[in-house]
Amino acid sequence: MDYKKTYEQFLSYLKKEDKKQSVLYALSLLDQEKLTIEELYEQLLAPSLIFFECDVDDENVCIWKEHTRTSIIRTIIEASYPYIIKRKDQIKSLQKRVVVLTPSFEYHEIGAIMVSHLMLLQGFDAVYIGANTPKQDIISALRAYHPDYIALSVTNPYNIVVTQQICDEIKRFFPEIKIILGGQAFQDQAAMDKIQYDHFLADFKAIKTFADEVRK
Numbered sequence: 001m002d003y004k005k006t007y008e009q010f011l012s013y014l015k016k017e018d019k020k021q022s023v024l025y026a027l028s029l030l031d032q033e034k035l036t037i038e039e040l041y042e043q044l045l046a047p048s049l050i051f052f053e054c055d056v057d058d059e060n061v062c063i064w065k066e067h068t069r070t071s072i073i074r075t076i077i078e079a080s081y082p083y084i085i086k087r088k089d090q091i092k093s094l095q096k097r098v099v100v101l102t103p104s105f106e107y108h109e110i111g112a113i114m115v116s117h118l119m120l121l122q123g124f125d126a127v128y129i130g131a132n133t134p135k136q137d138i139i140s141a142l143r144a145y146h147p148d149y150i151a152l153s154v155t156n157p158y159n160i161v162v163t164q165q166i167c168d169e170i171k172r173f174f175p176e177i178k179i180i181l182g183g184q185a186f187q188d189q190a191a192m193d194k195i196q197y198d199h200f201l202a203d204f205k206a207i208k209t210f211a212d213e214v215r216k
């Protein structure tokens, strides 16, 4: 598969804010088995947001353009769910539950949703509980789900402090639950120095490596 050509085609629809063609094109790649879910997320969807460039000078226009693109990508991710279930039925469960979320004040959630899907595909029983999740709701979810892992996705470095507080609380009340961190806020290793965590997974590939270790 020529990822570059496929990405450029996809980007040409996105640049026109053509939701219909963007969604149909992405889903046709899954339908025709030209791309796996992992490839779709990694090669097309994630870069189309991470490398989003606004080609107009007006900042107000750029804001709605970014929002429109995010909304298109979100639709594709949600529409991929039936493909995920289909594949999940064919793989062996790891018998490990993971709760995925973004902490208070963190609105960037596309990475977290993708991570929850990719964890499902690796055999985890993964549940995404939302963005901007307050500490008390996290504690309540952990009580309800009794997961083996909690995965926190953090993008904005300003949210490192609140992440640290949440992790302290989790370790205090649920020392048995392992904490997984991921997201752009941890590009700088120093960001993690004061946080109590068990695993840091940098990208989608790291999820597979991690699942392989759990499977052993």
Ligand code: B12
Binding pocket: 045, 046, 049, 050, 051, 052, 066, 067, 070, 105, 106, 107, 108, 109, 110, 111, 112, 114, 115, 151, 152, 153, 154, 155, 156, 157, 158, 180, 181, 182, 183, 184, 201, 202, 203, 204, 206, 207
């Ligand atoms: C879309 C977007 C938004 C949307 C988010 C909508 C939504 N529903 O998610 C909205 C409009 C809300 C938004 C708001 C803001 N944003 Co914004 N946003 C983006 C944008 C364009 C894309 C983010 C995205 O979805 N990327 C795609 C996903 C797949 O990437 P990802 O999350 O990094 O995930 C990857 C890895 O990090 C990893 N990963 C992520 N989480 C996890 C978790 C685990 C467990 C694992 C294993 C892996 C993992 O897996 C993915 C694959 O590699 C980025 C640009 C960029 N460079 O990313 C800016 C960006 C992140 N935003 C930025 C900023 C500054 C803001 C605002 C502060 C703007 C403002 N002034 O209001 C607010 C903050 C809101 C808040 N309180 O959180 C900056 C952050 C700069 C910084 N480092 O501080 C960026 C980088 C833009 C820029 N170049 O300046 N944003």
